[in-house]
Amino acid sequence: MNLLTKRFLLFAILLFPYALFAQRTCDLTIRGRVLDADTDLPLAGSSIHLIEKNLTTQADGHGFFSFQSICTGNYTIEITNLGFEKATHTIEAVKSEKVQNYHMEHEGVVLHDVNVVGHQPALRTTAANTSLRQEELNKSKGEVLAEILQEIPGVTMMQTGATIAKPVIHGMHSNRVLMVNNGIKQEGQQWGTEHAPEIDPFIASEITVIKGAESVKYGAEAIGGVILVEPSPLPINGGLGGRVDLVGSSNGRVGSASAMLESDFKPLQGLSWRVQGTLKKGGNLQAADYYLNNTGIRETNYSAALSYRKSQIHIDAYYSHFNTDLGIFEGAHIGSIEDLNAAIENGRPFTDGEFSYDIDVPRQSVIHDLVKLKLHKDLSKGTQLDIQYGFQRNARQEYDIRRGDRSSIPALDLVLNSHSLDVSYDRINANSLRSLFGLNATAIVSNNTPGTLATPIIPNYDSYGLGVFVVERLVREKYDLEAGLRYDYKTLDAAGYRGDELYGGQHEFHNVSGSLGALWRFHADWNLRSNLGLSWRPPTVNELYSDGLHHGSASIEVGDADLKSEQGYKWINTVSYAKNKLRIELNGYAHYLNNYIYLSPTGEVVESLRGAFPVFHYEQTNALFIGADITASYQLPYGLQYSLKGSYLNADDLETDEDLPMTPSNRLDNKLLYTSSINQGRFSDFFIEAQLQTVFKQNKYNKQSDFAEPPPTYNLINVGAGTQLKLNDQSFGIHLSANNLFNIAYKEYMNRFRYYSHDLGRNISLRLSYNF
Numbered sequence: 214m215n216l217l218t219k220r221f222l223l224f225a226i227l228l229f230p231y232a233l234f235a236q237r238t239c240d241l242t243i244r245g246r247v248l249d250a251d252t253d254l255p256l257a258g259s260s261i262h263l264i265e266k267n268l269t270t271q272a273d274g275h276g277f278f279s280f281q282s283i284c285t286g287n288y289t290i291e292i293t294n295l296g297f298e299k300a301t302h303t304i305e306a307v308k309s310e311k312v313q314n315y316h317m318e319h320e321g322v323v324l325h326d327v328n329v330v331g332h333q334p335a336l337r338t339t340a341a342n343t344s345l346r347q348e349e350l351n352k353s354k355g356e357v358l359a360e361i362l363q364e365i366p367g368v369t370m371m372q373t374g375a376t377i378a379k380p381v382i383h384g385m386h387s388n389r390v391l392m393v394n395n396g397i398k399q400e401g402q403q404w405g406t407e408h409a410p411e412i413d414p415f416i417a418s419e420i421t422v423i424k425g426a427e428s429v430k431y432g433a434e435a436i437g438g439v440i441l442v443e444p445s446p447l448p449i450n451g452g453l454g455g456r457v458d459l460v461g462s463s464n465g466r467v468g469s470a471s472a473m474l475e476s477d478f479k480p481l482q483g484l485s486w487r488v489q490g491t492l493k494k495g496g497n498l499q500a501a502d503y504y505l506n507n508t509g510i511r512e513t514n515y516s517a518a519l520s521y522r523k524s525q526i527h528i529d530a531y532y533s534h535f536n537t538d539l540g541i542f543e544g545a546h547i548g549s550i551e552d553l554n555a556a557i558e559n560g561r562p563f564t565d566g567e568f569s570y571d572i573d574v575p576r577q578s579v580i581h582d583l584v585k586l587k588l589h590k591d592l593s594k595g596t597q598l599d600i601q602y603g604f605q606r607n608a609r610q611e612y613d614i615r616r617g618d619r620s621s622i623p624a625l626d627l628v629l630n631s632h633s634l635d636v637s638y639d640r641i642n643a644n645s646l647r648s649l650f651g652l653n654a655t656a657i658v659s660n661n662t663p664g665t666l667a668t669p670i671i672p673n674y675d676s677y678g679l680g681v682f683v684v685e686r687l688v689r690e691k692y693d694l695e696a697g698l699r700y701d702y703k704t705l706d707a708a709g710y711r712g713d714e715l716y717g718g719q720h721e722f723h724n725v726s727g728s729l730g731a732l733w734r735f736h737a738d739w740n741l742r743s744n745l746g747l748s749w750r751p752p753t754v755n756e757l758y759s760d761g762l763h764h765g766s767a768s769i770e771v772g773d774a775d776l777k778s779e780q781g782y783k784w785i786n787t788v789s790y791a792k793n794k795l796r797i798e799l800n801g802y803a804h805y806l807n808n809y810i811y812l813s814p815t816g817e818v819v820e821s822l823r824g825a826f827p828v829f830h831y832e833q834t835n836a837l838f839i840g841a842d843i844t845a846s847y848q849l850p851y852g853l854q855y856s857l858k859g860s861y862l863n864a865d866d867l868e869t870d871e872d873l874p875m876t877p878s879n880r881l882d883n884k885l886l887y888t889s890s891i892n893q894g895r896f897s898d899f900f901i902e903a904q905l906q907t908v909f910k911q912n913k914y915n916k917q918s919d920f921a922e923p924p925p926t927y928n929l930i931n932v933g934a935g936t937q938l939k940l941n942d943q944s945f946g947i948h949l950s951a952n953n954l955f956n957i958a959y960k961e962y963m964n965r966f967r968y969y970s971h972d973l974g975r976n977i978s979l980r981l982s983y984n985f
Contacts (some may be wrong), residue, residue: 385437
């Protein structure tokens with residue numbers, strides 16, 4: 214145990230007795246539901262502020278909200294929702310859980326599902342979903358999006374070395390997981406396993422994962438689930454405010470700085486604005502006992518938002534810029550078949566590497582710009598109309614090790630432009646019946662930029678899509694029922710050259726999606742969700758036409774132009790229990806996919822002047838994914854809380870009776886959390902937590918096609934501690950954490966570079982925040 218680890222443990226030990234002395238009974242929960250006083254319908258998206266603890270949450274799609282780990286005492290909550298009068302309620306002497314309905318009166322104009330400024334529809338779905346709110350996000354500042362989402366059971370990540378990660382939901386990833394960034398469907402070159410989402414997590418105040426097949430509302434790419442990234446609502450009359458975050462991490466000597474400034478605009482009532490920016494820089498990362506050469510990162514992101522609200526009309530404008538340069542572990546690009554076999558047999562680099570901030574080849578450079586314009590109009594009797602336009606430009610360059618001075622020329626240079634138009638009409642009918650009608654149109658043009666001196670792995674292509682849908686929802690006090698139907702039509706026109714030979718073709722795809730769901734609150738402490746989704750996904754251009762070296766993943770990929778559309782049937786059920794000190798949520802699901810497309814390792818290795826690379830083919834089969842997720846917590850005495858998270862997944866190829874490749878391993882997390890309300894001085898919200906993370910060996914894999922046996926089971930210890938310092942309307946936060954505390958050498962099965970290297974060693978991070 215080195216000196217840095219000893220100091221961290223000493224810090225935790227010294228603070229624990231002080232916090233224990235100051236603790237009170239803090240195992241209570243405040244629960245409630247926000248309803249429209251006229252229609253008795255739930256007011257999803259309402260903002261609820263617990264004044265004494267300075268905590269804010271939002272009502273979910275059914276109007277429910279909760280504050281957990283509350284100490285005994287008197288509290289005041291303020292409930293706001295644009296178009297309704299602010300409601301203030303006092304809760305006296307909280308000694309047990311409070312479950313209460315709160316009705317809001319209209320302010321003259323009926324406005325539904327609005328946060329603060331600008332219209333932001335709240336999440337309404339009967340499928341299983343989990344949100345990470347600001348309090349949880351503060352503990353993971355500085356991490357990439359996929360790492361943050363691993364806090365949610367059933368969500369893992371696929372890695373390409375130490376620098377690239379993308380989220381996986383119940384075994385689905387890439388074009389099967391749809392990401393919505395501030396209301397706009399993220400469009401980029403997400404087909405690559407090493408193409409990480411171009412989203413700055415610092416901008417988010419809430420991230421929600423929908424685990425069901427949500428193709429009806431969101432389109433064909435939602436066959437595996439949806440990730441919603443939402444910024445905080447803009448202020449109405451809050452004046453100038455903002456936030457500054459500073460993060461430093463020992464592994465890679467990574468530093469991140471993010472700042473946000475926002476205000477209303479006094480000269481013009483109803484106008485609000487926000488600007489935000491992030492800088493990040495890191496050097497070579499470390500495994501347990503060696504450096505991973507060429508794994509640095511540089512990132513520059515910024516965004517701006519403007520919102521105007523007047524009477525029944527809301528207009529929103531948003532722009533974001535994401536720019537990253539990142540290195541790809543140089544040990545994955547190997548000169549010959551003999552060297553490749555030796556590297557796999559050795560299981561780690563032959564040299565220990567060294568630290569450097571330099572980024573050499575192979576590397577990626579990605580720029581993503583997003584523009585959003587949205588008009589919201591409130592009509593009579595609570596009906597509302599939304600029209601939203603989005604434009605995105607994604608420029609991706611991948612640089613490889615090449616002879617002479619060619620390394621300075623990108624081996625892959627892609628530019629994608631996309632346009633989207635979303636129209637929705639939301640109507641409240643009699644008897645608590647709500648109807649949602651929508652239309653989505655997309656136009657995508659992707660081109661290879663000439664001058665790479667290499668044959669592009671995918672051709673140029675144009676893609677157009679049109680979808681229409683309807684969702685009916687019946688809301689009752691004890692249950693909700695939902696049914697949806699959608700039709701999509703998509704085209705793909707691809708053309709490219711391999712040498713002098715023209716290849717490509719025109720494709721048309723169309724299909725129907727549907728969903729049936731129910732939420733049953735059959736007891737005050739129990740509820741049951743059930744959702745059956747019929748979804749589909751057309752093959753993407755890389756699955757149809759890839760044929761060559763994919764530089765970023767250090768592999769050769771071969772497509773199949775005869776691939777058919779996938780069709781999925783996912784049934785997911787969720788049972789939840791919450792009473793006093795115990796909370797349990799269990800998800801069980803079965804996901805059958807007809808014509809499932811996957812990248813299959815062939816076991817073949819091709820050697821060329823650029824090196825030796827494993828070969829993968831896109832193939833199609835019928836597949837069945839069966840799994841379960843569990844989340845449980847129990848409030849112990851003295852401010853302690855034990856929580857358990859786990860996920861199980863089994864994926865089978867039904868045609869060959871073989872196991873599907875690259876399926877997440879089963880995992881289990883145990884956490885012990887100590888929290889205390891320290892009312893001495895200005896400190897508050899002190900916590901210490903320790904987590905045991907267990908990832909089991911993936912025993913279900915195809916032994917004939919993998920290059921090496923999956924790595925063994927590993928256990929990691931992660932610890933953290935933090936507190937808040939309040940000064941009038943300002944607050945300072947500090948959070949210290951250590952992941953892989955004991956510097957264990959391990960390999961993750963879902964890391965495509967596990968053949969050549971280990972995953973990350975110990976990483977100690979210090980997070981400082983200032984809110985004003």
